[in-house]
Each structure stands twice: as C-alpha cells, then as structure tokens.
Amino acid sequence: MIWLDPDDISFPDPELYDAETGLMAVGGDLKPERLWFAYELGLFPWYNEGEEILWWCPDPRFVLFPNEIKISKSMRKILRDSIFEFTENQCFEDVMRSCKLAERKDQDGTWINEDLISSFVKLNKAGKAKSFEVWQNGNLVGGFYGVQVGKVFCGESMFSKVSNASKAGFIHFTTKYQDEWELIDCQIHSEHLESLGAKMIPKNEYLKILKQQIS
Incomplete structure (x- = not known):
C-alpha cells in the first residue's frame, strides 16, 4: 500500500498497482478535489471514523449494468401502485445523513x-454528486447517493426507513436512466444488490469502462 502526501493530490495507478486486498493507498484528505480525482481513477474511500483514510479499488468489482436489472413481480406491483414518490437532488445532505x-x-x-x-x-x-430520494406521505423514507463520472454512476450508500423503499428507488432510477447510465458501480458485494442483478467483473474491465468516460 502507498501512503499519500496530504499536500499532493495523487494516487497510485490502479491499472499498474495491484493490491491483493484492493487497498490502494492510505492517508491524504477528503477534500472535494481529491475525492473527485479518486473516483475518476476508480478509487473510493472506505474506513472507520477516527482511523486513517483508506482508498480502495477492489478486484473483482461489484457492478450492475442497467439493462440487466432484475425486477420481481412484487416490486413491479409496488411501483405500479405508486406507493412511493421519487425525486432527485432535493435534499442531498439529508440523504447522506440518513445513510450514516x-x-x-x-x-x-x-x-x-x-x-x-x-x-x-x-x-x-x-x-x-447526486442524491435520489424516496418519499411516502411527505416523509423521506429511502434513498441513495453517489458520484456521476460520465455514464458511470458510482453508488456510495443507500438507506431505507420502510420496507422496500430503497429497492423501489434504486429500480425506479436505474430504469429511468437505463439509456444514460452505462454502468452502476456498486463497489463491494451485497446480497441486496445481487438480487437486483449486480455481479462481479474484473477490475481492469471496470477501469476500461470508466476511462472511456473521462478520455
């Protein structure tokens, strides 16, 4: 792993530097400029509060191709019945704090x-960065947020305060942007997202798709 200089916004090239655990670098800071540069390279921060900042680029990478999303009959009914309402970028910080x-x-x-x-x-x-909100009876009950790099949406975190809220939101917006998002980066495996169609792909395949968005 490589220790970062807090005064120099740089990272190891994840195409050339291969860490078995996916941990690419340690340290640095969380300034917006560094965060954005990290996502453009395919890295993301993930660590426990109070510890050194850890920067990851796992291999394989857990992703979802929007045209491969799986929608169950029960979720189709929930969406058809308009149980929830959906908005974008209406309360970004509230979504992050709810995820926290x-x-x-x-x-x-x-x-x-x-x-x-x-x-x-x-x-x-x-x-x-964008947030996607799910509402029920005027209350924020679910949502997720992430970083948009071209046609790659790098999902960071989601939350749900009532059953199926986050799943409905994820399906709604993935379907809405099916022709605009080439890939959703889910970063690390979860059974929840696997049930919706997410899968593992080699790190270099992910980086190739990402690089096409910033070239």
Missing part, C-alpha cells in the same frame, strides 16, 4: 463522517 444512521448487517459504525459529508455536499453543488 442506517443500521447495516455485520457492520459496526459507519465510514460516513462530517468531513466526508462536507466534501460530498460541495461535489453535489458542483453537479458531480
């Missing part, structure tokens, strides 16, 4: 801290 508070199986604590929230809010205002 969400309880997750086999996970103690969260990597979403105040520095990360501050930088992502700035990326959102710059049009580089």
Whole structure:
C-alpha cells in the first residue's frame, strides 16, 4: 500500500498497482478535489471514523449494468401502485445523513463522517454528486447517493426507513436512466444488490469502462 502526501493530490495507478486486498493507498484528505480525482481513477474511500483514510479499488468489482436489472413481480406491483414518490437532488445532505444512521448487517459504525459529508455536499453543488430520494406521505423514507463520472454512476450508500423503499428507488432510477447510465458501480458485494442483478467483473474491465468516460 502507498501512503499519500496530504499536500499532493495523487494516487497510485490502479491499472499498474495491484493490491491483493484492493487497498490502494492510505492517508491524504477528503477534500472535494481529491475525492473527485479518486473516483475518476476508480478509487473510493472506505474506513472507520477516527482511523486513517483508506482508498480502495477492489478486484473483482461489484457492478450492475442497467439493462440487466432484475425486477420481481412484487416490486413491479409496488411501483405500479405508486406507493412511493421519487425525486432527485432535493435534499442531498439529508440523504447522506440518513445513510450514516442506517443500521447495516455485520457492520459496526459507519465510514460516513462530517468531513466526508462536507466534501460530498460541495461535489453535489458542483453537479458531480447526486442524491435520489424516496418519499411516502411527505416523509423521506429511502434513498441513495453517489458520484456521476460520465455514464458511470458510482453508488456510495443507500438507506431505507420502510420496507422496500430503497429497492423501489434504486429500480425506479436505474430504469429511468437505463439509456444514460452505462454502468452502476456498486463497489463491494451485497446480497441486496445481487438480487437486483449486480455481479462481479474484473477490475481492469471496470477501469476500461470508466476511462472511456473521462478520455
């Protein structure tokens, strides 16, 4: 692994530097400029609050091709019955904070801290990060957020306060942007997203698709 200089916004090239665990670098900072550069390279931060910042590029990479999304009969009915309402970029920070508070199986604590929230809010205002909200009876009950690099949406986290809210939101927006998103980066395996069609692909295949978006 490589230690980053906080005064120099640089990273090891994930195409040339291969770490068995997927951990590419340690340290640096969470300034918006560094975050954006990391996502353009295919890296993302993931660490426990109070520890050194860890930057990852796992191999294989967990992704979803929008045209391969799986929608169950029960979810089709939920969407057809308009149980939820959907918006975009209406309350980015609220979505992040809800993701921060969400309880997750086999996970103690969260990597979403105040520095990360501050930088992502700035990326959102710059049009580089987006939030997708799910509402029910006027209440925010689900959603997710991430970074948009060309036609690649790098999903960061999602939350759900009522049954099926986050799943409905993910399906709604993946279907809506099926022709505009080439790939959704889900980063690390989850049974929830696998049930919706996400799968593992080689790191270099992911990086090739990503590189096409910034060339």
